[in-house]
Amino acid sequence: MKTICSLIIGLFFFQIAYSQTNKDYELMGTLQLSTQEIISFKLKFKEIENGKIEGSSLTDIFGSDRTASKIKGSVDWKKKKLSFYETENISTKSSAEAASFCYLHVDNASIKMVKGKTIIQGSFKGKFANGQSCTNGQLYLIGSDYINELAKKYLHSDYIKNEDSLKKMQQKYTDITAKIGDNYLRSNEALSLAWKGEEIIIEVWDARQEDGDEIAIYVNEKKVIDRFVIKQEKKTLVIPFPKKQEAIVRIHGLSEGNFRLCTANLSLRDDTNSTDVVAIMKKGENVIVKLKKEN
Numbered sequence: 355m356k357t358i359c360s361l362i363i364g365l366f367f368f369q370i371a372y373s374q375t376n377k378d379y380e381l382m383g384t385l386q387l388s389t390q391e392i393i394s395f396k397l398k399f400k401e402i403e404n405g406k407i408e409g410s411s412l413t414d415i416f417g418s419d420r421t422a423s424k425i426k427g428s429v430d431w432k433k434k435k436l437s438f439y440e441t442e443n444i445s446t447k448s449s450a451e452a453a454s455f456c457y458l459h460v461d462n463a464s465i466k467m468v469k470g471k472t473i474i475q476g477s478f479k480g481k482f483a484n485g486q487s488c489t490n491g492q493l494y495l496i497g498s499d500y501i502n503e504l505a506k507k508y509l510h511s512d513y514i515k516n517e518d519s520l521k522k523m524q525q526k527y528t529d530i531t532a533k534i535g536d537n538y539l540r541s542n543e544a545l546s547l548a549w550k551g552e553e554i555i556i557e558v559w560d561a562r563q564e565d566g567d568e569i570a571i572y573v574n575e576k577k578v579i580d581r582f583v584i585k586q587e588k589k590t591l592v593i594p595f596p597k598k599q600e601a602i603v604r605i606h607g608l609s610e611g612n613f614r615l616c617t618a619n620l621s622l623r624d625d626t627n628s629t630d631v632v633a634i635m636k637k638g639e640n641v642i643v644k645l646k647k648e649n
Contacts, residue, residue: 401429438460
């Protein structure tokens with residue numbers, strides 16, 4: 355039983371989700387570098403026309419270098435081949451210089467169905483923005499329909515008799531899945547976003563139980579909201595982008611409410627992208643989001 359449950363938790367990140375139109379896809383799995391290092395990876399794309407695809411990738415999902423990038427490519431369903439490449443970064447927790455980012459290029463990865471599992475597998479090359487090679491390795495993605503069936507079957511009272519253990523494992527599965535979609539930033543951590551637009555739109559809310567968490571928000575050290583008690587109802591802020599190439603959004607924890615740590619859900623939107631952030635802070639500490647204006 356422990357082996358089965360460990361398998362479910364260990365494989366939760368290998369997912370693929372289809373829309374009703376079968377044109378939106380979300381896949382997750384791993385990159386294995388030539389150095390044998392394993393990196394978690396997510397690919398999300400939409401088929402726009404004639405096999406052309408556009409979307410995004412997410413690398414090092416739970417790590418300190420978590421990075422989201424735009425992708426373009428093509429899919430050939432008859433030949434069962436997928437090709438794509440990363441074009442630019444959307445967001446990153448990495449402190450590395452922009453010129454040092456290694457962009458993924460995948461050519462003719464195979465799409466297979468094996469015992470009900472959708473598998474995408476192939477090789478990749480990494481290239482710097484100037485075209486020079488930076489790494490290579492193997493890509494492996496697997497379908498969530500199979501993983502979701504395992505979770506539905508084994509995270510169940512028929513297999514886990516202890517009610518407390520079952521609830522804990524179900525909550526752990528839910529929490530980990532949520533972290534795939536959102537950027538979790540803890541005290542003193544920073545996230546950098548590529549920004550397009552003349553305004554900064556910020557939504558703030560409490561996605562769980564309201565417990566009196568209180569925050570202040572600053573943009574380039576100018577206070578835009580003070581002593582805000584976070585509610586489940588979203589609060590929307592619209593702020594002109596400063597006359598600079600960079601805006602620093604600082605979320606400052608003023609109160610941890612009734613439960614430990616101050617937690618705020620935020621969505622930051624420009625003309626093109628929307629990025630969700632979960633800020634988790636101690637009282638008196640900060641979370642930083644750096645907005646870098648693109649020319």
